[in-house]
Amino acid sequence: MGRSDIRSVDLAMLRTFDALLRERSVSRAASRLFLSQPAVSASLKRLRETFGDPLFTRTAHGVVPTPRALELAPRVEAVLQDMQDLLDTDREFDPATSARILRIAGSDYSSRMLLPMLCTALTAQGSRIRLAWELADYGQLPERLRRGDVDLGLLPRIVPASGVESELLYEDSYVAVARKGHSKFGVGHDLEAFCAMPHVVLGQSRSNLDDAIDQALARQGLSRHVQAAVTTFSQMADLLASTDAVAVFPQRVAARWGHLLDAVSLPFELPAYRLYVCWDTRSNADAAVRWLREMVVGFGRATTPRSATSA
Secondary structure, eight states, X not given: OOOOOGGGOOHXXXXXXXXXXXXXXXXXXXXXXXXXXXXXXXXXXHHHHHXXXXXXXXXXXXXXXXXXXXXXXXXXXXXXXXXXXHHHTTOOOOTTTOOOEEEEEEOHHHHHHHHHHHHHHHHHTTOXXXXXXXXXXXXXXXXXXXXXXXXXXXXXXXXXXXXXXXXXXXXXXXXXXXXXXXXXXXXXXXXXXXXXXXXXXXXXXXXXXXXXXXXXXXXXXXXXXXXXXXXXXXXXXXXXXXXXXXXXXXXXXXXXXXXXXXXXXXXXXXXXXEEEEEEOGGGGGOHHHHHHHHHHHHHHHHOOOOOOOOX
8 A cells, every 4th residue: 555645644634533532423523522413424524535544433322443543533532732832832822812622521510600600701802712612521521531532620629530630610518408497307407308309419420528428328227218319510400499308419519509509517427528629740841721720719719708607
């Protein structure tokens, strides 16, 4: 086979290759790149012609990289990183002139808290930066940061996550929440009443918070019944507002839904809630991600809601 002409490859093709490798789906790759599916398919066709290999084969659940694609993957990633480093060399980052896509993973509450302020700041600067916010899978978030799938993560942890860099955004306390006027919830500090109500939790798998709550109850010879598990705080708030269930929220989150929910102190002790801003070490060399991190930290620390706990 003759040697391929470098003119047959462009940066957009390599970005398509990288997105397909990470997402394993043409539609998700298109969303990641802010392109149409036909545009991604056309770019993939050119990649196949250039490298003389299918690169990605279709399955019922998306696409799977071929051995040739897996062989090329680290080299394509290195080329894209080198290109980014080249563009950033000796050039101060200016959000007013940037059109970068910056990806953040966090909860729906963090999005409600930070995204309006970030967008307002970008508009004021006339920036064409695009922010892509996704709901975080906290178990996978450190690895997604390391892989470069997201640039910044907002991760609730008792201690910082290993394998990524972190900065504490704020600490908070936990409170119990239920719908306004809940007859059994008014006692507040009654541990047995707390356990007798059905509970709603965040996430489809057990968390450190769930473990801490159940361990605290077990020390008193008690347990609770988790009736439902959902993926966002807004889902939890809507469910709590129309049922007799109870949940445990960080106090800031409880204040956000204070028009729907009452909040009282917990009838047992829990460690403090800590929210960390996390990023991969490689991002320290990326001026755009450093700028985003500074903005998130500044806005997050400046936002101090009223107390959510009733007397």
